[in-house]
Amino acid sequence: MLFGSPIDSTKATLARVCFAALILLPLAPAPTRPLYMPRAITRAYRKGTRLANGKPGPSYWQNRGRYTISIVALPPDRRIRGSEEITYFNNSPDTLKDIGLKLFMNIHRPGAPNEGGASDAYLTSGVNVDGFAVNGRALAWIERPNLFTTRHVDLPAPLMPHDSLHLSLQWHYDMSREAGREGMLDSTTFYLAYFYPRVSVYDDYNGWDDMTFTDDQEFYSDFNDYDVTVRAPANFVVYGTGTLRNPEQVLQPEIAKRLASSMTSDTVIHVAVPSEFGAKKVTLANEVNAWHFTASNIPDMTFAISDHYDWDAASVVVDDVTHRRASVQSAYNDSAADFHHMVGYGRHALAWFSRNWPGVPYPYEKTTIVQGSADMEYPMMVNDGTNADTSDSKFVAEHEIAHTWFPFYMGINETRYGFMDEGWATTFEYLIGIADAGKAREDSLYANFRVKGWISDPSPLEDIPIITPEDMLKRPAYGHNAYGKASLGYLAAKDMLGDALFKKSLHAFMDRWHGKHPIPWDFFNTMNDASGRNLNWFWNDWYFTNGYIDLAVKSVARRSSGYAVVLDNIGGMPAPVDLLVSYSDGSADSMHETPAIWQANQTRTTVSFATKKTITSLRLGHGIWLDADTTNDGWPARAARSR
Numbered sequence: 001m002l003f004g005s006p007i008d009s010t011k012a013t014l015a016r017v018c019f020a021a022l023i024l025l026p027l028a029p030a031p032t033r034p035l036y037m038p039r040a041i042t043r044a045y046r047k048g049t050r051l052a053n054g055k056p057g058p059s060y061w062q063n064r065g066r067y068t069i070s071i072v073a074l075p076p077d078r079r080i081r082g083s084e085e086i087t088y089f090n091n092s093p094d095t096l097k098d099i100g101l102k103l104f105m106n107i108h109r110p111g112a113p114n115e116g117g118a119s120d121a122y123l124t125s126g127v128n129v130d131g132f133a134v135n136g137r138a139l140a141w142i143e144r145p146n147l148f149t150t151r152h153v154d155l156p157a158p159l160m161p162h163d164s165l166h167l168s169l170q171w172h173y174d175m176s177r178e179a180g181r182e183g184m185l186d187s188t189t190f191y192l193a194y195f196y197p198r199v200s201v202y203d204d205y206n207g208w209d210d211m212t213f214t215d216d217q218e219f220y221s222d223f224n225d226y227d228v229t230v231r232a233p234a235n236f237v238v239y240g241t242g243t244l245r246n247p248e249q250v251l252q253p254e255i256a257k258r259l260a261s262s263m264t265s266d267t268v269i270h271v272a273v274p275s276e277f278g279a280k281k282v283t284l285a286n287e288v289n290a291w292h293f294t295a296s297n298i299p300d301m302t303f304a305i306s307d308h309y310d311w312d313a314a315s316v317v318v319d320d321v322t323h324r325r326a327s328v329q330s331a332y333n334d335s336a337a338d339f340h341h342m343v344g345y346g347r348h349a350l351a352w353f354s355r356n357w358p359g360v361p362y363p364y365e366k367t368t369i370v371q372g373s374a375d376m377e378y379p380m381m382v383n384d385g386t387n388a389d390t391s392d393s394k395f396v397a398e399h400e401i402a403h404t405w406f407p408f409y410m411g412i413n414e415t416r417y418g419f420m421d422e423g424w425a426t427t428f429e430y431l432i433g434i435a436d437a438g439k440a441r442e443d444s445l446y447a448n449f450r451v452k453g454w455i456s457d458p459s460p461l462e463d464i465p466i467i468t469p470e471d472m473l474k475r476p477a478y479g480h481n482a483y484g485k486a487s488l489g490y491l492a493a494k495d496m497l498g499d500a501l502f503k504k505s506l507h508a509f510m511d512r513w514h515g516k517h518p519i520p521w522d523f524f525n526t527m528n529d530a531s532g533r534n535l536n537w538f539w540n541d542w543y544f545t546n547g548y549i550d551l552a553v554k555s556v557a558r559r560s561s562g563y564a565v566v567l568d569n570i571g572g573m574p575a576p577v578d579l580l581v582s583y584s585d586g587s588a589d590s591m592h593e594t595p596a597i598w599q600a601n602q603t604r605t606t607v608s609f610a611t612k613k614t615i616t617s618l619r620l621g622h623g624i625w626l627d628a629d630t631t632n633d634g635w636p637a638r639a640a641r642s643r
Contacts, residue, residue, distance in 0.1 A: 035536050036467070036544055037521060044205040050519075054526025055512050061091045062517055063202050065224040071195070072231045073305055074288075075188040078175040080195060083131075086167040088159075088199050096159040098152045100200030100208040103127045105173045107194075107215050112148040115216035115475070121178040127197065131170035149213035150200065169197050180215065181374045181383065182302075188236075189306040191372050191383055196301075201413075203517055209415070211471055216478070217415040219407050221299035223515055230291045232305050235280050237272065239311075239331050239368045240303035241380040242295030250289040255282050262313035263327055268343045271311040274334050295379070297515060299408055302378040304370045310334050316347040318354040319361035326350055327366035336386040338393035342369050345394045349401045349432065357431045358424075359503060360510055363409050369397055377403035377425075395429065395445075402428040410510065411517045418470045418478070419543075420520060423486025426450055430487065430624075447624045450484035455549060455626040463546040467520060488549075488575075488624070489542035495576050496538070496594040497531055505530035537599055538574055547572030549625055552632035554604070556618055562610040565618065565635075567597075569605070571628055574598035578621035583613040590621065 037045070044050055048059035066089075071082040090096055106112055109126035126148070129141040134156055144151060159165050175190055176183035182193035194213075201209040201220050209220055230238045238250075247256045255272055262269040272282045283289055295301060309331040318326045328346035332339035346369055354361045364380050372383035377400040384400060387393045405428075406421035407414045414421050430450075433442035453476060454462055461477040466486050470478050494502040508530035509523055524539045541547055550571030557564045567577060574595040581589045589611075597605045619634035620627065627633060 033536065033540070035521065035524060035540055041205045041519065041521060045521075047204070049204040050522060052525060053529040054509070054522050054524075055529075056516060056522075059093075060516070061093070061204065062222065063091050063199075064089050064222050065199055067196070067198070067224055067226050067228075069196055069226070069228045069301075070231070071192075071228070072288075073190060073192065074231075074233055075190055075236065075305060075307070078177070078184065079172060080175060080190075080192065081172045082196060083170045084168070084196055086169075086199060087164055088167065089164045090159045090161060090202075092202060092204070093161050094202075095161060096155070096202070098154045099159070099165075099167075100150065100152050100202065100210060102150060102198050102200050102213070104149050104194030104213050106148040107213055108173075108176050109148060113212055113214050115214045116180075119178055122176050122180075122183075124174045124176055127171055127173050129169060129171050129197070131168070133168040135166050136168075150210050152208070152210075167199070171197060179373045181376050185304075185306075185372050189304070189309065191302070191304050191370065191374075192230075193300075193302040193376075193378060193383070195303075201517070203413075205519065209413075211415050216475070217418065217471055218421075219299060219412075219414045220416070223297045223299055223411060225296045226294060226298065226301050228293045228301055228303075230293070230303055230305070231288050232291065233288060233307075234285050235277060235283055236289075236305050236307045237282060237309070237311060237331070238291040238303055238305050239329065239370060239381075240291070240293050241298065241301040241378065242293040243365060245292040245294055246290075250283055250291050252281055252284060259313060262329075263315050264325065265314050266316070266347075268312050268314045271313050271329075273310055274308055277308050298364075298379050299411065300379050302381045302383075304331060304368075304372075304381070304383075306331060308333075309371070310339070312340075312343045314343050314347060316351050318350050320355070324361065326362050326364065329366060329368040330370070331368065332371035332386070336371050338387055338390045339369075339371050341390055342393070342397065345369075345397045346401065348436075349398045352432050352435065353402060353405070353428060356435070357428050357503075358405050358506060358510065360405060360409075360507070362404060363514075364404065367401060367404070369400075375400065377401070377408075379404075379408045395433070398432055399425050399429040402432075405510070409514050411513070411515060413517060413519065416469045416471055417467075417520055418482035419466050419486035420518070420523065422482040423490060426483045426487035427490045430491070443623050447622075447626055450487060451624060451626045454480040454484055455628050458628075463548055465545055466543045486543075488573075491624070492542065492573075492575060492595045493527070493535070493538065496596050497533075501531055537602070538595060541572060541574050541598070541602055545572055548628055549573045549575050550628040551575065551577065551620055552629070553618065553620065553635045556615065556635040559608065562608065562612075563615060565607045565609075567605050567607060569598055569603050570632075572602065574602065575625045577607065578623070579607065579609075580619050580621045581615055582617045583611075584616050585613060587613070 048057040051057045066087040069084040073080050106126035108124040110123055132139050132141040179185050182191050185191055201222055232238050258269050258271045276282050311331050313329040315325040315327050328343050330342040350362045367380050369382040371386055373385045374383045375385055375396050376383045382400040384396050402425040406412055406424040412421045430446045464477055466481045505527045509526040528535050548571040552568040552570055554566040554568045576595055577593040579591045
């Protein structure tokens with residue numbers, strides 16, 4: 001029919017009747033479409049490395065390395081000298097003609113891409129490779145002026161599938177005078193992170209990880225075995241990832257005894273204090289002491305070195321079945337009042353996270369919280385700044401310790417999908433905060449710190465889908481996608497599934513993928529599989545669209561048994577709904593609806609409830625679910641404007 005053509009009146013009447021009947025029919029759930037999947041990841045699923053039910057496939061593989069590293073650090077000399085032997089295992093079905101290397105310290109070279117810019121104090125000459133060999137054959141190392149933190153090296157002979165090769169490197173670099181994630185904390189206190197050349201990740205969906213390190217995105221590493229010796233002057237303590245294998249060979253007997261006692265102590269033991277450093281009673285008096293650390297199946301190693309930091313330690317039971325304990329240590333300036341409480345904060349965090357959320361026992365033997373400046377996590381290590389408000393210090397420590405499970409235990413590609421770890425750390429930080437300080441206080445903190453910046457900024461950059469690879473994003477969009485928005489999505493799923501089913505599904509994901517390299521689709525598919533529900537409509541709206549939170553009260557209508565409230569989802573995010581109702585008799589009520597109410601229709605839904613009372617006003621409550629436009633959140637309309 002062309003617009004304006006004559007229409008038979010009988011047909012027109014019938015059409016109007018049919019249309020009216022259609023709009024009165026209840027809406028059926030919209031068919032759930034598969035989630036968008038990049039072509040490279042689709043190929044991985046086709047090859048059987050990953051399965052549609054969220055499990056690793058029969059063809060899943062990942063490469064790994066065995067690192068033996070020796071470094072010399074002699075503060076106040078800024079020069080770090082190192083040598084390493086790497087055995088790299090190619091478990092892939094691919095023949096590798098070259099090998100990718102990460103040289104993170106080149107972030108300090110002039111001209112290196114850097115999200116935060118670079119001051120003169122930050123700049124150095126980067127990593128200087130003094131020797132390089134492959135399978136015992138010395139090769140010339142040619143500097144590439146335009147390559148910084150990532151480069152490839154051609155191999156003399158291809159590395160065949162299921163074979164290994166041996167790399168030898170000698171190198172040195174100067175510590176940056178400006179401390180960040182690593183660098184000089186003071187003239188005789190160094191933090192060593194990203195300090196050694198390493199083989200890049202080669203995976204089943206992306207090949208070599210060639211992402212440039214810009215000091216913004218964080219970790220993506222293979223699970224490797226490490227044997228590291230740090231040589232430091234007498235009176236300097238080395239704190240680090242892994243097991244200290246030779247405490248009696250580097251510490252004076254009384255200090256070694258205290259450290260050993262702390263491993264089973266529930267109370268804080270002062271392993272070493274400033275006066276003992278001043279009297280040179282902490283380490284053995286050798287000109288240089290060799291501190292030997294080992295760790296297996298772990299994504300990285302970091303170290304701190306100081307000749308004056310307080311050293312506290314205790315331990316806590318993290319597994320009620322095996323009664324396994326984990327050591328909690330801290331190293332700090334005596335003037336940092338908050339750090340005198342830090343071991344206690346760490347003990348509480350390890351115990352709570354192990355038993356509650358995520359509810360998986362802390363997987364490592366220890367954690368050490370070092371006073372630095374980065375508020376940054378590493379395997380078994382935390383580099384945190386000091387705060388005048390101890391509640392802030394506790395908050396930051398808990399967030400960084402929560403990263404133990406994501407990305408380290410789970411092997412997340414944090415550089416590309418940071419929402420898979422920062423979003424979880426933000427969620428766990430919120431949940432432990434509720435347990436410690438109450439929901440009202442924690443809701444206010446979370447809403448203002450994690451949500452308000454996103455919701456209050458109408459910029460198109462803030463509505464970019466969470467699934468967007470985060471190396472493509474700039475702050476603040478990167479921060480909102482990785483932290484608050486992603487965390488709200490996890491909390492919305494928790495609200496919808498209920499704690500028991502949500503935790504069961506989360507544990508299925510963690511059981512399947514710890515020690516491996518999960519990607520977002522593995523998480524979404526596992527949650528669907530373990531919960532027994534197809535949640536793709538929810539994942540799509542939260543993580544794959546440009547949605548935001550903006551709900552509105554469309555209408556409130558009296559029914560024979562009560563009321564029907566029509567709600568519009570203007571922003572598209574399937575958020576929980578709280579209805580706050582006032583009645584003519586002066587009473588009030590509240591009703592909670594989970595995000596499941598948006599499954600049948602993502603844009604409009606009706607909430608019905610029975611009551612014999614007369615409503616005088618109704619409005620939406622928000623809590624942490626801040627709304628982009630609150631002027632349409634009430635009925636009558638003045639209920640929204642009067643708040």
